[in-house]
Amino acid sequence: MTTRILAPGDTIGILGGGQLGRMIALAAAPLGLKTHIYAPDPKSPAFDVATERTVAAYEDEAALALFADSVDVVTYEFENVPAATAQLVAQHRPLYPDARALATTQDRLLEKTFVRDLGIPTPAFAAVDDRASMAAAVGAIGRPAVLKTRRFGYDGKGQVLVREGLGLDAALAMMNGQPAILEAFVHFRAEVSVIAARGRDGTFAAFDVVENRHENHVLRTSEAPADVKPETTASAVAIARKIAEALDYVGVLGVELFLVDGPAGERVVVNEIAPRVHNSGHWTIEGALTSQFEQHVRAIAGWPLGATDTRGRVTMTNLLGAEANDWRALLAEPGAALHLYGKSEPVPGRKMGHVTRVKS
Amino acid sequence: MTTRILAPGDTIGILGGGQLGRMIALAAAPLGLKTHIYAPDPKSPAFDVATERTVAAYEDEAALALFADSVDVVTYEFENVPAATAQLVAQHRPLYPDARALATTQDRLLEKTFVRDLGIPTPAFAAVDDRASMAAAVGAIGRPAVLKTRRFGYDGKGQVLVREGLGLDAALAMMNGQPAILEAFVHFRAEVSVIAARGRDGTFAAFDVVENRHENHVLRTSEAPADVKPETTASAVAIARKIAEALDYVGVLGVELFLVDGPAGERVVVNEIAPRVHNSGHWTIEGALTSQFEQHVRAIAGWPLGATDTRGRVTMTNLLGAEANDWRALLAEPGAALHLYGKSEPVPGRKMGHVTRVKS
Numbered sequence: 001m002t003t004r005i006l007a008p009g010d011t012i013g014i015l016g017g018g019q020l021g022r023m024i025a026l027a028a029a030p031l032g033l034k035t036h037i038y039a040p041d042p043k044s045p046a047f048d049v050a051t052e053r054t055v056a057a058y059e060d061e062a063a064l065a066l067f068a069d070s071v072d073v074v075t076y077e078f079e080n081v082p083a084a085t086a087q088l089v090a091q092h093r094p095l096y097p098d099a100r101a102l103a104t105t106q107d108r109l110l111e112k113t114f115v116r117d118l119g120i121p122t123p124a125f126a127a128v129d130d131r132a133s134m135a136a137a138v139g140a141i142g143r144p145a146v147l148k149t150r151r152f153g154y155d156g157k158g159q160v161l162v163r164e165g166l167g168l169d170a171a172l173a174m175m176n177g178q179p180a181i182l183e184a185f186v187h188f189r190a191e192v193s194v195i196a197a198r199g200r201d202g203t204f205a206a207f208d209v210v211e212n213r214h215e216n217h218v219l220r221t222s223e224a225p226a227d228v229k230p231e232t233t234a235s236a237v238a239i240a241r242k243i244a245e246a247l248d249y250v251g252v253l254g255v256e257l258f259l260v261d262g263p264a265g266e267r268v269v270v271n272e273i274a275p276r277v278h279n280s281g282h283w284t285i286e287g288a289l290t291s292q293f294e295q296h297v298r299a300i301a302g303w304p305l306g307a308t309d310t311r312g313r314v315t316m317t318n319l320l321g322a323e324a325n326d327w328r329a330l331l332a333e334p335g336a337a338l339h340l341y342g343k344s345e346p347v348p349g350r351k352m353g354h355v356t357r358v359k360s
Numbered sequence: 361m362t363t364r365i366l367a368p369g370d371t372i373g374i375l376g377g378g379q380l381g382r383m384i385a386l387a388a389a390p391l392g393l394k395t396h397i398y399a400p401d402p403k404s405p406a407f408d409v410a411t412e413r414t415v416a417a418y419e420d421e422a423a424l425a426l427f428a429d430s431v432d433v434v435t436y437e438f439e440n441v442p443a444a445t446a447q448l449v450a451q452h453r454p455l456y457p458d459a460r461a462l463a464t465t466q467d468r469l470l471e472k473t474f475v476r477d478l479g480i481p482t483p484a485f486a487a488v489d490d491r492a493s494m495a496a497a498v499g500a501i502g503r504p505a506v507l508k509t510r511r512f513g514y515d516g517k518g519q520v521l522v523r524e525g526l527g528l529d530a531a532l533a534m535m536n537g538q539p540a541i542l543e544a545f546v547h548f549r550a551e552v553s554v555i556a557a558r559g560r561d562g563t564f565a566a567f568d569v570v571e572n573r574h575e576n577h578v579l580r581t582s583e584a585p586a587d588v589k590p591e592t593t594a595s596a597v598a599i600a601r602k603i604a605e606a607l608d609y610v611g612v613l614g615v616e617l618f619l620v621d622g623p624a625g626e627r628v629v630v631n632e633i634a635p636r637v638h639n640s641g642h643w644t645i646e647g648a649l650t651s652q653f654e655q656h657v658r659a660i661a662g663w664p665l666g667a668t669d670t671r672g673r674v675t676m677t678n679l680l681g682a683e684a685n686d687w688r689a690l691l692a693e694p695g696a697a698l699h700l701y702g703k704s705e706p707v708p709g710r711k712m713g714h715v716t717r718v719k720s
Contacts, residue, residue, distance in 0.1 A: 032700025048411040307694040334667040340392030
């Protein structure tokens with residue numbers, strides 16, 4: 001299998017057809033690259049802008065092989081790519097980020113263990129597989145704590161806050177028998193994230209640290225740059241770099257952190273790693289010299305990373321559900337950059353688009 | 361036929377599959393619009409990023425009808441759309457800019473007459489159909505002058521400079537029997553252009569005036585804003601507006617002008633109108649708050665026009681032929697925004713891409 005540097009005219013294969021795949025495809029085209037989107041849903045938003053499309057299940061080995069053979073490099077837009085899918089694809093073409101990055105970040109216990117073993121602060125955590133380990137974990141970590149499924153959680157799904165008074169059995173029942181992790185509840189001042197990239201040659205570049213606000217566990221706004229001390233920014237970027245280097249990572253990654261006030265001042269604690277472009281990096285399309293999507297394309301193509309300078313004060317606001325119906329007003333607002341994802345059904349809370357405002 | 365305002369999820373039909381159609385499609389997608397490209401060449405660059413594709417001749421009435429019926433509005437990326445094609449499409453769906461804009465700008469004689477009749481300065485010109493009219497035209501206009509075919513000329517094709525010593529028969533022979541126009545040669549200080557847009561509701565917005573440098577009749581660089589007096593900018597914008605209003609124009613248009621120094625100071629003279637997005641507006645992708653491509657989409661969708669503020673000092677440089685092979689160096693240049701058009705064959709002089717640099 002070749003791992004040659006891509007050239008214009010080559011094709012990037014993307015597993016997943018949501019808005020992240022769509023925006024990767026939109027960023028690949030100006031660089032002269034074609035895209036081939038692989039997704040099971042024929043209505044996938046990314047299909048609208050891709051050069052080639054495959055509608056097939058992630059378990060369809062024949063379709064996966066055909067797909068991989070038709071492209072020059074493969075990436076993905078969601079971290080729950082099945083391990084078997086990743087392995088099969090990687091037998092045909094280079095997969096970036098690789099199977100190890102996927103395996104590490106798909107499982108909250110592996111992820112937190114990996115981060116802690118690098119000497120990076122995480123909330124206290126413990127594995128929970130049954131009543132006994134649950135009791136031990138609560139005993140060690142205390143309450144409040146958060147019980148999460150180890151796998152397949154996103155936007156607060158598969159999580160329960162273990163407060164005083166909540167029975168261990170009741171909490172455990174909400175895991176539906178899946179392996180879980182108990183994490184100490186962090187009394188954070190703010191949630192921040194770092195979007196960074198590592199190239200095939202090991203070069204590393206981070207965007208400005210952003211502050212994120214969530215509502216109902218779903219990202220509402222990201223503001224760049226975050227209102228944190230320069231040392232905190234340096235610390236967050238150093239964490240992202242250490243993680244990327246330890247994984248021999250290629251591509252864009254998002255590191256979500258809690259900003260915590262303590263006796264020694266503010267500090268950051270890692271919450272989660274996303275092995276992909278990230279919602280809290282959408283502001284870079286207008287707000288940075290290179291977008292996170294172009295940066296990801298550059299990294300996996302084996303090309304030099306782009307400049308990450310921020311253009312001003314940037315706010316990205318997600319459009320959830322029926323909020324996307326405000327498109328007329330947003331189009332009429334001078335300087336507001338509207339992004340709609342081409343989804344037909346505005347299910348409540350569904351990410352339908354976003355809008356970015358840059359103040360220079 | 362409905363002329364309703366478009367909504368996200370609707371489809372824009374584009375006649376023509378070159379880089380302009382490609383960049384219109386790339387601008388439509390973030391606004392939630394689908395695109396359907398109609399072009400005869402199966403290797404058309406715009407196909408790579410379009411939602412739907414039709415490969416058919418512009419004379420294929422059945423294919424044109426199917427295409428038009430599948431979209432919500434039709435536009436085009438080149439001004440030489442055959443009149444019959446435009447008429448047929450317009451019977452099915454709204455065509456913006458309309459058939460009158462096409463007819464007026466396809467023919468240099470109609471175009472110059474239209475502009476002159478609006479009281480806008482043009483070079484002196486006269487129709488040339490045969491030896492007698494050629495002799496009369498040269499007698500009236502003098503030398504040097506430029507003899508051009510009335511139709512189908514671009515990038516200097518179908519033109520000859522009529523200097524002292526060039527026989528009238530020799531010049532006429534280069535027109536290959538096509539109707540022609542003789543235009544006075546303008547001793548210009550610079551070539552400038554205005555890219556402007558007019559919405560369906562008559563609103564008008566212009567980008568900054570740009571200065572263009574050509575090599576071998578092909579655009580080499582555009583710089584925004586042009587180094588001209590504020591009155592000159594106002595005059596150029598007023599000209600574009602007068603033209604757009606007289607045509608009841610909808611969409612983006614480009615007006616190329618000569619900047620001339622005279623006894624009363626600098627002034628502008630109209631050279632040519634392009635009823636479409638224009639190469640000298642590519643700088644707006646990074647250099648203005650709204651790109652010319654998004655602006656065109658907004659206009660033909662019936663949406664409000666976007667803000668046209670310039671972000672700094674902007675230079676756009678075309679990548680012609682083998683120059684596109686410099687992509688590695690351009691990717692490594694901080695802040696240089698590379699655009700490649702997905703064309704496979706770097707024929708000498710062919711527009712393969714461009715690069716934009718913004719200094720804030």
